[in-house]
Structures are given as C-alpha cells and as structure tokens.
Amino acid sequence: MAKQQGNPKRGWVFPQIRDESKPLSEKGYKKSWAKITEYAGLKLHMYSFRHNFISKLIREGMNIKLVATMSGHKTTEMIELHYAHHFPSDVEEAMSVF
Numbered sequence: 001m002a003k004q005q006g007n008p009k010r011g012w013v014f015p016q017i018r019d020e021s022k023p024l025s026e027k028g029y030k031k032s033w034a035k036i037t038e039y040a041g042l043k044l045h046m047y048s049f050r051h052n053f054i055s056k057l058i059r060e061g062m063n064i065k066l067v068a069t070m071s072g073h074k075t076t077e078m079i080e081l082h083y084a085h086h087f088p089s090d091v092e093e094a095m096s097v098f
Helices: 026-040 046-059 064-070 077-086 090-095
Strands: none
8 A cells, every 4th residue: 555645634735745844836746747647548637626626516505605715715706707507507496396
C-alpha cells in the first residue's frame, strides 16, 4: 500500500513532496497532472473536478450560500451565473404534484 501524502485532517490537499507543510506549486501540479492524464489517456482538467463538485451540490439541493462559500466565492452570483442549469426546475417540481 502506498504511503498517504499530506494530512487529511489538516494541511494541503496537494502538498509538496519534499515539504508537506507547503502547497504544491501551480507549475508542479500542472506538470504532474499532465503526466497523469497522458499516461491514463484522459483529457481532463483539474477544473473538471471543481465543476463536478459544485454541480452535484446544487443538483442535490444544497444551500447556494454554502456552495458559494465552499467553492471560495464571496457571493452567490458566480454560482447563479455558471451553474443555473443545475438548479432543480420549479416547473418539474410543480408537475411532480400531479
């Protein structure tokens, strides 16, 4: 079993290998990510995970203010603009009554 990197209870999600108290640099993660996706034959961007996370929270009906806070936004405006298509439809909800 591979040794777990970092400390899941605190610290960085992507720490430096040589110094886990520091975050992995943008250059470092991009280089690592490029190697991983090339090896796996995938065309994924790290942003895809963020988008998926936020989209799932919204589809599950999570409070929009909490979603904005968890994703690092000060207001809900960006969530409303970029993820509105994931909000449960009022029409679908109304029709489900019948």
